[in-house]
Amino acid sequence: MTENAQQQPTAPSTELPTQYAPAEVEGALYERWVERGYFAADAKSDKPPYTIVIPPPNVTGSLHLGHAFQHTLMDALTRRKRMQGYEALWLPGMDHAGIATQNKVEQQLAEEGKSRHDLGREEFVSRVWQWKEEYGGKILGQMRRLGDGVDWDRERFTMDEGLSKAVQTIFKRLFDDELIYRAERIINWCPRCLTAISDIEVEYQEDDGELVSIKYGEGDETLVVATTRAETMLGDTAVAVHPDDERYRHLVGKRIKLPLTDRTIPVVADTHVDPEFGTGAVKVTPAHDPNDFAIGQRHGLESITVMDERAVITVHGPFEGLDRFEARSAIVAALRSQGRIVAEKRPYVHSVGHCSRCKTTIEPRLSMQWWVKVGPLAQAAGDAVRDGRVRIHPEDMSKRYFDWVDNMHDWCISRQLWWGHRIPVWYGPDGEVVCVGPDEEPPAGEGWKQDTDVLDTWFSSGLWPFSTLGWPEQTADLRKFYPTDVLLTGHDIIFFWVARMMMFGLYAMDGEVPFKTIALTGLVRDERGKKMSKSFGNVVDPLDWMDKYGSDAVRFTLARGANPGTDVPIGEDWVQASRNFANKIWNATRFALMNGATVEGPLPAPEQMSATDRWILSRLNKTVAQVDAFYEDFQFAKLSDALFHFAWDEVFDWYVELSKTTFQAGGEGAEVSQRVLGEVFDVTLKLLHPVVPFVTDTLWTTLTGGESVVVADWPKDSGFRDDAAEREIETLQSVITEVRRFRADQGLQPGQRVPARLTLDGTALAPHEAAIRQLLRLQPEGDTFAATATLPVAGATVALDLSGTIDVAAERKRLAKDLATAEKEKAQATAKLGNEAFLAKAPDNVVDKIRGRLAKAEEDIKRIQEQLDRLPQA
Secondary structure, three states: OOEEEOOOOOOOOOOOOOOOOHEEEEEHHHHHHHHHHHHHHOOOOOOEEEEOOOOOOOOOOOHHHHHHHHHHHHHHHHHHHHHHOOOEEEOEEEEOOOOHHHHHHHHHHHHHOOOOHHHHHHHHHHHHHHHHHHOOOHHHHHHHHHOOOHHHOOOOEEHHHHHHHHHHHHHHHHHOOEEEEEHHHEEEEEOOOOOEHHHHHHHEOOOOOOOOEEEEEEEOOEEEEEEHHHHHHHHOOOEEOOOHHHHHHEEEEEEOOOOOOOOEEEEEEOOOOOOOOOOOOEEOOOOOOOOHHHHHHHHHHOOOOOOOOOOOOOOOOOOOEHHHHHHHHHHHHHHHHHHOOEEEEEEEEEEEEEEOOOEEEOEEEEEEEEOOOOOOHHHHHHHHHHOOOOOOEEEHHHHHHHHHHOOOOEEEEEEOOOOOEEOOOEOOOOOEEEOOOOOOOOOOOOOOOOOOOEEOOHHHHOOHHHHHOOOOOOHHHHHOOOOOEEEEEHHHHHHHHHHHHHHHHHHOOOOOOEEEEEEEOOEEEEOOOEEEOOOOOOOHHHHHHHHHOOOOHHHHHHHHHHOOOOOEOOOHHHHHHHHHHHHHHHHHHHHHHHHHOOOOOOOOOOOHHHHHHHHHHHHHHHHHHHHHHHHHOOOOHHHHHHHHHHHHHHHHHHHHHHHHHHHHOOOOHHHHHHHHHHHHHHHHHHHHHOOOHHHHHHHHHHHOOOOOHHHHOOEEEHHHHHHHHHHHHHHHHHHHHHHHHHHHEEEEEEEOOEEEEEOOOOOHHHHHHHHHHHHEEEEOOOOOOOOEEEEEEOOOOEEEEEOOOOOOOHHHHHHHHHHHHHHHHHHHHHHHHOHHHHHOOOOOHHHHHHHHHHHHHHHHHHHHHHHHHHHHOO
């Protein structure tokens, strides 16, 4: 008895193939869903909206397990909401991936013996668009394989016309509000990609380097500084010491000789210096270190750039033209020859920044770049979570979010690339600077030039929740579907993407949040919990598993591991187990169809039903309520586990088996159970559908004759409960389980029939005798029946005649051997736990382990003795 509204059905079928073949079903079924417009959202609908925008994958990318994981969860959310009567929009799209895409095309050109400079900017950008049309977007086809229920008619690309207008609009607005500015500062420079990258695109790892201590100055006016980047000394413009450091007070304000150069540099006092670290003196290279740059600003120091964009030394002299690492060795050798080296430490393991894309060592570099003044934007992004307008789930992830937005530095948004949104700023012949909006004409006349840089890719993707809905125009989509409901993404891109969408969304939409909930997931790892990496050889292509086991199996495996915010281990064995679950769903539904399961007509009244029927309907309603609660709390692992155990354990293993005797008996009871069986499978398939859509739609349409479970109504908990029936069936289950255990202990084969006498009078089990006998393979007692074992269970008695079914003498001998082993284990554990000297020295975990062994031995002794007592006398 659930509130389970029905579509107008066609005649249901009772025919299903004997085996489920995903490869024969999934592709055609998905295209049917798309052709029928099931995933298309209507902005004119009067249904309540529910919106998720997909985290846009890179146009260069292909589907990996991380995508499959998050897409499965987003698809489950939107499929359920669609079934609940919402106008559900799951909006797809791709990111233009500035650096990655430009690298792809430059690699192609290199194979032709060309560079982008041979083509020129306009032709190169045209070549990238050609590449995008030919090779980009591979992942979109793979999303179809997975079953993503996205609205393909609304697919967006961060470089399409509408989104480009949004980028130019917000840049202009930020510029006019003085939240975008141009300044020369230290940035992270990648000598391989030849562009600036943001702080969060730098990956730090422990590298083997060298720490060299160098003597600066002459005679009595010398200091020792230590560095891991000796090549930067060519750009030193000071040595800094702490103002309270007595060792160097006499040198502050004086100038000392910089080795290997003809320059002298001042000694400055600055509180940034830690007098307890090293020698208490630090070299200052303002053009090549962010901390040094800050010291230089405070003391008016010159900034000398000593490397070009490829990290090649540009300072005139013997090191000019050397790569930075070659120069490092050469400079140390030269210092050593002059007696300037005080100490050298190799290897010196320290944290070094690398480009997240090409893994090249980052070079801090002074450069003129465009920046977003993030202070007020970040404040608003933090306040939206603090005041509850946006909820972060799980809540303990909020700290990570606040750690970022509350301590955010201004964001460098310019990139030295050609592929991307070109910065809409023009420079005039007399130093004029004009920012041009999307509906404005750039300045005309001789000498005007547009800025050559493009915007950071994350700038455009930061607009994704509203730009994809038509902003800056006030479109029907924007009015209907904004703000979005849920942003579901990995906790690893809170910094890259989530915070930026919050900042831009609140700014562009006049304080309206971009999404109501941020649901953060963990990362997919291998079955041992290890990060997946090509270098580790443990990367899995989800398409291979889909080919082998079906998309439903991959989806269910991922969902079943999805605890909020925690990483998800996954192995092929688990996918295989999920495939087995899909097969179990298929076979159980075939049984239901073969036995007349129907959804036609209302459910019979409870008084017409058997206790078994009332039990399963009570459990069904509780499961509906439980699954709904888990969905609202983004507990995908728990809802998948609840569905698995309800479907497999309660429906397939118990209800289906208990129903067999009813159907064999026929009559009115069988007709009632057929309707109940249809209801149970109808609702169960609907509950499973958002996670395993293909097999459930195939089975549901066959069972009900309905159009598709994709557009069926989500079941509701009707409130029907029958605790008495639940207790009755639990008692029945305990009897069957106990006798099965006894049979197994006696070595009986599962199908082996045994004569039995059941004494059920006065218990609730009396109506279930036929089911008990069928499930336990118990045949009626004959004239020669002689009970050799009697099992009192739950107020009933099951007497068994095992004569002729087992070799009693051999079984007694086996059990006696097991008993002796258990008693020996008990004696050893007891002796150790009685040894005070041992207990005084042994660690707690060792003592606990021995106590566990003792408890296990005592349980084994009790169990084996009971088995011996039940055996007939030989």
